[in-house]
Amino acid sequence: MTVPTTKLNDGREIPQLGFGVFQVDPDTTADKVQAALDVGYRHIDTAQMYGNEEGVGKALASSGIPRDQLWITTKLDNDGHGRGTAAERLDQSLTRLGLDHVDLYLIHWPRPAEDRYVETWQGFEDARDAGKARSIGVSNFQVPHLERLAKETSTVPAVNQVEFHPQLVQRELREYHQQHDIATEAWSPIGQGKGLLEAPELAELAGRTGKSPAQVVLRWHIQLGNIVFPKSNNPDRMKENFEILDFTLSDDDLAKIEQLHTGERIGPDPDTFG
Numbered sequence: 170m171t172v173p174t175t176k177l178n179d180g181r182e183i184p185q186l187g188f189g190v191f192q193v194d195p196d197t198t199a200d201k202v203q204a205a206l207d208v209g210y211r212h213i214d215t216a217q218m219y220g221n222e223e224g225v226g227k228a229l230a231s232s233g234i235p236r237d238q239l240w241i242t243t244k245l246d247n248d249g250h251g252r253g254t255a256a257e258r259l260d261q262s263l264t265r266l267g268l269d270h271v272d273l274y275l276i277h278w279p280r281p282a283e284d285r286y287v288e289t290w291q292g293f294e295d296a297r298d299a300g301k302a303r304s305i306g307v308s309n310f311q312v313p314h315l316e317r318l319a320k321e322t323s324t325v326p327a328v329n330q331v332e333f334h335p336q337l338v339q340r341e342l343r344e345y346h347q348q349h350d351i352a353t354e355a356w357s358p359i360g361q362g363k364g365l366l367e368a369p370e371l372a373e374l375a376g377r378t379g380k381s382p383a384q385v386v387l388r389w390h391i392q393l394g395n396i397v398f399p400k401s402n403n404p405d406r407m408k409e410n411f412e413i414l415d416f417t418l419s420d421d422d423l424a425k426i427e428q429l430h431t432g433e434r435i436g437p438d439p440d441t442f443g
C-alpha cells in the first residue's frame with residue numbers, strides 16, 4: 170500500500186501515516202519498531218521525553234531500509250529550552266538514533282510560563298541550517314504561540330503536532346494552520362483507544378464500511394489532511410491501523426464523526442504544562 174504524502178511549507182514530503190512510540194517500553198522499542206517497519210510503516214514519531222530513541226535507532230540500523238525511505242521525527246524535551254541547548258539536545262538524539270540528521274525536529278511543548286520558546290525556535294533554525302534537522306516544527310502550540318513565532322522569527326513551523334481526535338477537533342488551530350501553510354499532525358489520533366472507539370456512530374460507520382472503529386477514525390484524519398502515527402504494541406493492530414488507504418468516507422460520514430467533539434482533552438493543557 171502506498172502511503173500518501175503531504176507537502177510541507179519547506180517543500181519536503183512527509184508520509185501522512187506513521188508509527189508513534191509514546192509509552193513504548195524502551196526495552197521493547199527495537200522489536201516494536203521492527204514489527205512496524207515489517208508492516209510497511211516508514212515514518213516513526215519519537216521524542217527525547219519517551220526515553221526510547223535508542224531502541225528506534227537499533228531497529229532502523231538492523232532493518233537495512235535506505236535512509237532516504239524513512240521519515241524520523243523527534244522532539245526537544247521540556248528542560249531543553251534555549252537556543253544553544255536545543256541544538257545540543259538534537260546532537261544527543263542523533264547519537265542515540267544512530268543518524269546524522271532527523272527529518273523533523275519539534276519543540277515538544279511551548280511552556281509559555283518559562284517564555285523561552287522564541288529563542289528555542291532560533292536554535293531550531295540553527296539546527297536546520299546545519300543540516301541536522303531537515304524540517305523543523307512545533308508541538309502543542311496554541312494560536313498565540315504561533316503568532317509570536319510569526320512576528321519574532323523568520324521561519325513558519327512546517328508542522329504543529331497537537332492532540333486531535335473526534336472528541337477534540339481543533340477548529341481554531343486548523344483554520345490558522347490552513348491560513349499559514351502549517352501541516353497538522355494529530356497526536357492520540359484514536360483517543361488512546363479508550364471510550365471514543367465505542368461510540369455508536371463509529372460502530373455504524375464501521376459496520377457499513379467493513380472496517381473497525383479505529384480504522385474509520387484514522388481514515389477520517391487522512392481525509393481531513395492530518396498526519397497521523399497511531400501507536401500499538403500489537404502487530405495485528407499495527408497492521409489494522411495501516412490498512413486505511415483502501416476505502417473512502419463520504420462528506421456526510423466525515424461530518425458525523427466531527428459531531429463527536431466534546432472539547433475534552435486526554436493530555437495536559439498546553440497553556441500551563443511543562
Ligand code: NAD
Pocket residue numbers: 188189190191192214215277308309330331355356357358359360361362363366381383384398399400401402406407409410436
Ligand atoms: P493513540 O491514539 O495512537 O492510541 C494508542 C492506543 O490505542 C494503544 O496504546 C492501544 O491501547 C490502542 N489501540 C491501538 N490500535 C488500536 C486499534 N486498532 N483498535 C483499538 N485500540 C487500539 O495514542 P498515542 O499513543 O497517545 O498517540 C499516538 C502518537 O502520538 C504517540 O505514540 C506519539 O508518537 C504521539 N504523541 C505526541 C504527543 C505530543 O505531546 N506531541 C502526545 C501524545 C502522543
